[in-house]
Amino acid sequence: xxxxxxxxxxxxGLLAGAGVAHFxxxxxxxxxxxxxxxxxxxxWTYASGVAELVLAAGVALPPTRKPAALAAAALFxxxxxxxxxxxxxxxxxxxxxxxxxxxxLPLQVPLVLWARSVARGTEGRQES
Numbered sequence: 001x002x003x004x005x006x007x008x009x010x011x012x013g014l015l016a017g018a019g020v021a022h023f024x025x026x027x028x029x030x031x032x033x034x035x036x037x038x039x040x041x042x043x044w045t046y047a048s049g050v051a052e053l054v055l056a057a058g059v060a061l062p063p064t065r066k067p068a069a070l071a072a073a074a075l076f077x078x079x080x081x082x083x084x085x086x087x088x089x090x091x092x093x094x095x096x097x098x099x100x101x102x103x104x105l106p107l108q109v110p111l112v113l114w115a116r117s118v119a120r121g122t123e124g125r126q127e128s
Contacts, residue, residue, distance in 0.1 A: 008059050008069070008118045015056035015072060022049025032086040051075060059118060069119035076111040083108065 022029050026045045033041035055075060058068025083104050090101035 007114070008065055008121065011069065011072065011114060011118050012056045012060035015052045015059060019049045019052030019056060022046065022052065029082075031089070032082040034081050034085050048075075048079065059115075065121075066119045069115045073112045073115035073119070076108055076115060080105075080108050 022045050026042060026049075029045040029048070030041040033044045037044055052075070055068050055072045058064040059072060061068075083101075087098075087101040087105055090098050092098075093101070
């Protein structure tokens with residue numbers, strides 16, 4: 001299997017893992033839901049977990065890969081405020097936790113670019 005064939009599956013795996021984590025440890029995600037969002041943080045935690053699982057399935061399947069990968073790129077942009085909130089909330093935590101929280105912020109850029117490259121990888125191919 002070539003790198004270009006593995007990339008969508010790795011992205012799908014990342015999304016699936018993140019989606020499962022929202023259900024396995026929801027309190028961690030509840031804490032970073034921006035207060036400006038209406039409703040319960042748990043609702044947002046579960047909704048984003050479902051979105052990640054649906055996108056994982058979409059990215060894994062060639063007929064839905066392009067739109068799912070583009071939606072994943074949008075999701076990575078959309079969750080950035082939660083990552084900023086986490087970094088700000090954790091600025092007084094021990095250095096390794098603070099570094100992890102702030103380190104997540106620049107990681108959003110390669111995630112967005114990765115998802116977009118997976119979407120571009122499907123252009124021009126005939127799906128059967």
